[in-house]
Amino acid sequence: MRDAAVTADVLVQALPYIRRFAGKSVVVKLGGAAIDVELDRALAQDVLLLRSVGVRCVLIHGGGPQVDAVMRRMGKEPEFRDGLRVTDAETLEIVRMVLVGKVNRDLVATINREVLEEPVAVGVSGEDGGLLTVTPRDGSLGFVGDVESVRAGLLHQLLDDGLTPVVSTIGADATGQPYNINADEAARAIAVAMGAEKIVYLTAAPGLMEDVNDPDSLIRRLSCAELRERIEHESVSAGMIPKLRSCADACEAGVGTAHIIDGRVPHALLIELLTDEGVGTMIKRERDW
Numbered sequence: 001m002r003d004a005a006v007t008a009d010v011l012v013q014a015l016p017y018i019r020r021f022a023g024k025s026v027v028v029k030l031g032g033a034a035i036d037v038e039l040d041r042a043l044a045q046d047v048l049l050l051r052s053v054g055v056r057c058v059l060i061h062g063g064g065p066q067v068d069a070v071m072r073r074m075g076k077e078p079e080f081r082d083g084l085r086v087t088d089a090e091t092l093e094i095v096r097m098v099l100v101g102k103v104n105r106d107l108v109a110t111i112n113r114e115v116l117e118e119p120v121a122v123g124v125s126g127e128d129g130g131l132l133t134v135t136p137r138d139g140s141l142g143f144v145g146d147v148e149s150v151r152a153g154l155l156h157q158l159l160d161d162g163l164t165p166v167v168s169t170i171g172a173d174a175t176g177q178p179y180n181i182n183a184d185e186a187a188r189a190i191a192v193a194m195g196a197e198k199i200v201y202l203t204a205a206p207g208l209m210e211d212v213n214d215p216d217s218l219i220r221r222l223s224c225a226e227l228r229e230r231i232e233h234e235s236v237s238a239g240m241i242p243k244l245r246s247c248a249d250a251c252e253a254g255v256g257t258a259h260i261i262d263g264r265v266p267h268a269l270l271i272e273l274l275t276d277e278g279v280g281t282m283i284k285r286e287r288d289w
Contacts, residue, residue, distance in 0.1 A: 022054035132171030145179030202263030207281035
């Protein structure tokens with residue numbers, strides 16, 4: 001009876017959130033470090049449950065560790081500058097092969113295996129249909145691009161058709177030349193273009209911590225101003241800065257809230273979106289709590 005009461009309490013907590021988010025778009029970015037067979041299955045179940053109650057989920061994925069592994073197997077050492085992968089022509093081919101041909105296909109298959117009826121997940125590269133148009137960032141980085149425009153209508157059409165887009169972050173410029181895109185930045189651009197209610201970053205960390213060595217120091221809520229102050233004063237780890245900037249940029253551009261949560265926790269997405277306490281760090285444009 002106690003277990004039943006706990007289950008009932010969770011469902012009661014979830015109901016107002018389900019009502020609030022039904023019909024709204026949620027962009028979920030899955031980092032390569034959080035990609036795991038069992039965790040991907042739990043994420044697939046979360047996305048499908050949200051879809052069943054009317055939440056319009058778009059999944060954006062990275063794949064840095066997977067790309068690194070393939071590069072090393074091919075005798076090529078990964079190189080980074082300011083957190084961005086230096087992408088020459090050979091590296092670009094590897095990135096496209098891994099993200100589009102492996103990681104994306106595996107995520108799509110994982111979601112579709114959890115569906116009782118017809119498949120709903122569809123893989124999309126940023127190159128497809130002009131989804132992500134980019135401009136080169138810096139010649140010294142090679143084929144690394146910044147998102148110039150997002151064809152959000154393509155994603156909305158897929159969602160309207162009852163499908164769940166799974167996006168790999170390779171874009172193309174006006175001539176069709178492919179570029180590697182930072183997945184955090186791509187997710188932000190997509191969320192803003194879609195007018196998303198939320199953007200959620202699934203990472204290999206619990207969220208933003210006061211002390212990375214203290215698991216009880218999770219910062220649960222921040223305004224954009226508070227977040228930018230922490231970035232400016234370097235009170236956050238360097239590896240988190242691109243995600244944190246993307247969160248602040250997204251909220252200041254109209255996305256309702258941004259979240260950084262631990263993708264290693266099964267069903268973290270549902271816990272964060274549909275319970276009172278959540279499981280990670282939430283960022284809003286203005287403090288209202």
